[in-house]
Amino acid sequence: MSKRILIITGDGGESYETLYALHRFEESGHRPEIAAPSKRNLHLVAHDFEPGWDTYIERQGYGAEASLDFDEVAVDDYDAILLIGGRAPEYLRNNQKLIGIVQEFHAKGKWIYSICHGIQILVTAGLVDNKPVTCYEHVKSEVEQCGATWIAEEACIHEKIICGQTWQSHPQFYRLIFENL
Numbered sequence: 001m002s003k004r005i006l007i008i009t010g011d012g013g014e015s016y017e018t019l020y021a022l023h024r025f026e027e028s029g030h031r032p033e034i035a036a037p038s039k040r041n042l043h044l045v046a047h048d049f050e051p052g053w054d055t056y057i058e059r060q061g062y063g064a065e066a067s068l069d070f071d072e073v074a075v076d077d078y079d080a081i082l083l084i085g086g087r088a089p090e091y092l093r094n095n096q097k098l099i100g101i102v103q104e105f106h107a108k109g110k111w112i113y114s115i116c117h118g119i120q121i122l123v124t125a126g127l128v129d130n131k132p133v134t135c136y137e138h139v140k141s142e143v144e145q146c147g148a149t150w151i152a153e154e155a156c157i158h159e160k161i162i163c164g165q166t167w168q169s170h171p172q173f174y175r176l177i178f179e180n181l
Contacts (some may be wrong), residue, residue, distance in 0.1 A: 003079040003181055005032040008098065008121070014086030015044035015061025016167045017115055021082055022064065024174055030181075032082075035073050036066035037095060045086055047167075055138075058087075070097040075104045080181060085116020085136065085166070093124040102127065106160070113177055115164040119143055122161070132156055134163045 005025050009018050018034070025032040036042055046061035081102065083089065092098055102125045105112055114122050119135035120142065122128050128148040133156065135143060140150045154169035155162065157176050164173030 003030045004077060005030055006073065006078045006081045007032050007034045007084060008036070008081060008092065008102075008118075009034060009042060009044070009064070009066075009084040009086070010036045010088040010092050011043045012087030012090070013042060013044050013084045014088075014116060014167060015046050015064070017084045017086065017170075018042075018044055018064050019062060020167065020170055021084065028178065033068060033078075034064055034066045035068045035070060037092070038069050039066050039072075041065050047086065070095060070101060073101050075101060075108060075110070078105075078110065080111035080113060080177075081105045082113040083115070083118030083121045085118045087117070089117045089120040093121045099125050109160060111177075111181065112161045113163075113173075114161065115169070115173060116166050119163060123148075127161065131158045131161065133158065133161070134165050134169075136166055 007021055022032050041063045044061040044063055046059045047056040049056055106127050116136045123146050130147050132149045132151045133143055134151045143150055155164040155172035155176050162176045
């Protein structure tokens with residue numbers, strides 16, 4: 001049965017995570033839609049790891065079109081929400097409309113997926129307290145400071161929340177998603 005998946009990102013969102021999700025859900029017969037602060041072509045980025053760097057590097061990535069803005073989202077129209085990583089969550093977590101959307105998904109018992117820095121939105125929404133989660137290792141301190149337990153696995157599931165560490169976790173992350181969607 002076809003499911004509707006809401007993909008959340010914005011400028012600075014991880015390009016590969018966004019496009020992989022969009023294509024993977026479409027390939028499986030589901031109906032993904034991208035939502036952002038405004039409807040338009042988003043400026044996405046590609047993060048990668050290179051020898052000699054102490055952190056990841058950032059390059060311009062492929063863009064993606066946001067077909068709706070947060071004010072247009074009706075939670076009842078969707079079966080799950082996916083919070084994309086990259087730098088976008090750093091500012092999206094300050095959007096009270098988005099935080100309300102994520103909290104409503106949780107309150108209605110719908111699936112919530114988070115990859116990489118997407119966990120920052122769940123932290124702000126108060127949805128990781130006392131839960132085992134995973135995310136990019138350099139966000140570990142944020143989740144632990146709010147009472148979550150960081151799991152050193154590529155992907156993990158707790159109740160209706162599925163988390164992945166980075167785009168390198170796609171095989172394990174999407175395996176859990178499709179086993180449970």
